Amino acid sequence: MKVGFIGTGSMGSILVEAFIQSGALDPEQILVVNRTVSKAKCLAESYPGMTVALSPADIMKECGIVFICVRPGEYKNVLDEAGCYATASQIVVSITSPVLIRHLESQLDCKIAKIIPSITNYVLSGAALCMYSDRMTAEDKEMLENLLSHISAPIRVSEKFTRISSDISSCGPAFLAFFVECFIQAAAEETGISEEEATALASEMVLGTGKLLTTGGLTPSTLRKRVTVPGGITEAALNLLSTELKGVFNKLIQATHAKYAEDLEKVEAKFAAPETE
DSSP: OOEEEEOOSHHHHHHHHHHHHHTSSOGGGEEEEOSSHHHHHHHHHHSTTOEEOSSHHHHHHHOSEEEEOSOGGGHHHHHHHHGGGOOTTOEEEEOOTTSOHHHHHTTOSSEEEEEEOOGGGGGTOSEEEEEEOTTOOHHHHHHHHHHHTTTSEEEEOOGGGHHHHHIIIIIHHHHHHHHHHHHHHHHHHHHOOOHHHHHHHHHHHHHHHHHHHTTTOOOHHHHHHHHOOTTSHHHHHHHHHHHHTTTHHHHHHHHHHHHHHHHHHHHHHHHHSOOOO
């Protein structure tokens, strides 16, 4: 089966490369297209056999599965150009949260999935959030999740929880990286340790912590308790964090949801706008 990618920006290229590196897809199975043609050609040059399509319409005509990896504001334009070529047996996959399944159903006569990937999929790890239209059969879902399982842990979520699920799985790596970055900078400023050495230590710490929380079978709470000795150094630091960070994560979620609402409003307006001749 041919698999197409409309958009080869950051996440589109991550998905393409992860599928190839994991062995889930051969380059010969993949067609890509991008508004900036040079970006698609550059990606294809790295993987001989990959095809650069001339337009989104060509992707829709030739591929059994089509991943749409463009910004929310560009979806309607892509669907206006290529949507008429969708077939009932085809699966179109959206990877952005503000574009809802009902938006796609209103434009496409095909099977529709909404998959929210993560940058962690590049190293064949992390979650892929899976949501499906009623047009998807159990076999369709299993086939798509088998493909995703090469690069992620496919997890089915309700579309109404798209934003918070994405906050954790897709935005979370950036939040965690920011915390680690601040920790490293403070360590260098306060003690004189080099940022390079602190970065190496912190990176290994994050890797080990992730393993403890997955294959190690610990929860965040149990891990914290295992490390914290009553009256010890870790407890003193955690007391500080508990005070200084009180309410911060609530505000973080409020901020992401406010931006999501803004983006959703813009998408709704585009899909509601009458077509022009």
